[in-house]
Amino acid sequence: MSKLESVEKFIELRALGHTFDEIVRELTVSKPTLIKWGKEYENQIKLTERKLAEKLSENIAQRNAKFLEIFFEKSFELSTNKNVEDDVKSRIYKRASKKLYKLFKNEMKSLQLKFTEGGKIISAKINWEDDKKE
Numbered sequence: 001m002s003k004l005e006s007v008e009k010f011i012e013l014r015a016l017g018h019t020f021d022e023i024v025r026e027l028t029v030s031k032p033t034l035i036k037w038g039k040e041y042e043n044q045i046k047l048t049e050r051k052l053a054e055k056l057s058e059n060i061a062q063r064n065a066k067f068l069e070i071f072f073e074k075s076f077e078l079s080t081n082k083n084v085e086d087d088v089k090s091r092i093y094k095r096a097s098k099k100l101y102k103l104f105k106n107e108m109k110s111l112q113l114k115f116t117e118g119g120k121i122i123s124a125k126i127n128w129e130d131d132k133k134e
Helices: 003-015 020-027 031-040 042-079 086-104
Strands: 108-115 121-128
Touching: 003 020, 003 031, 003 042, 020 031, 031 042, 042 086
Parallel strands: none
Antiparallel strands: 108 121
């Protein structure tokens, strides 16, 4: 592995939170050299950390978006199903809402679902932790 490849791998591993000892074993480079690189490439490591965090956030958002899409699609199917009684629909919605909130409670500030008298969802509003006040 060339020095450039070793430095690039070092930056990636440090950005991922690996210790110098772990990187020594991975790259077979001395610890003093890694410490020197840590100081020399500090800005690149921080930039790589931010890029990795952004990628992770995007992946989480995509996963959540698909999950929510399926949740509301199934909720709509249930609300239009004539074979299910309204009080049963209402109980299912309430249970599903609680489970949904538990799943996303670390990211979600609030989940507001409005129902008709018959138990159909008429609106859903989710406030996320990272939503900015405008």
